[in-house]
Amino acid sequence: PRSIYLSRHGESQFNVEGKIGGDALLSPRGMEYAAALPALVKDNVGDAPLTVWTSTLRRTIQTAGDLPYPKLTWKSLDELDAGVCDGMTYEATYPDDFANRDDDKFNYRYRGGESYRDVVVRLEPVIMELERQDNILIIGHQAIIRCLYAYFHNLPQADLPYLKIPLHTLIKLTPKAYGCDEERYKVPI
Ligand code: F6P
DSSP: OOOEEEEEOOHHHHHHHHHOSOOOBBBBBHHHHHHHHHHHHHHHHSSSSSSSEEEESSSHHTTTTTSSSOEEOOOGSOOOOOOGGOBHHHSSSSSHHHHHHHHHHOOOOOOOHHHHHHHHHHHHHHHHHHHHHHSEEEEOHHHHHHHHHHHHHTOTTTTGGOOOOOTTEEEEEESSSSEEEEEEOOOOO
């Protein structure tokens, strides 16, 4: 059976600073994760074919850098666009906006940016293609992996924006007739 592997990029400099969005490079810990990924993936996939999909942002491309497989970058895999809040810390964002966001996080759309609902829509072509493919590893972003994970596990929209998708963890989903089997591999860094 084929599997879909999901991972966030390694810790970025913006993750360290608690900043939203941006196009930062990896932190030293993030680089350690990138260096550990090839062996972890190889242990799992063996000699089966695999293709790696990243976003167009540097932190995902850098995380995939040492993986010896064909790669594809998708603009549709870029992180949720935080509009006017891009580059801010959560504490620095507008208090009213953030109250609204927690009221209905799935539908909350950043000014000049996107909502989780918008991201689910833009991921449709990615999901269509995923359904047709063999083994795929997606190196993505927190909001993006939440949406993909919720799709494969059929989880309710309201829960989706709160799913725990930790850094430095490879998630393996193996679709079955109904639902998916799941395994997680945490890289201790
Ligand atoms: O903090 C990292 C990050 O990927 C941000 O770029 C993004 O806005 C956020 O996570 C998404 O998570 P949440 O919707 O919980 O703020």
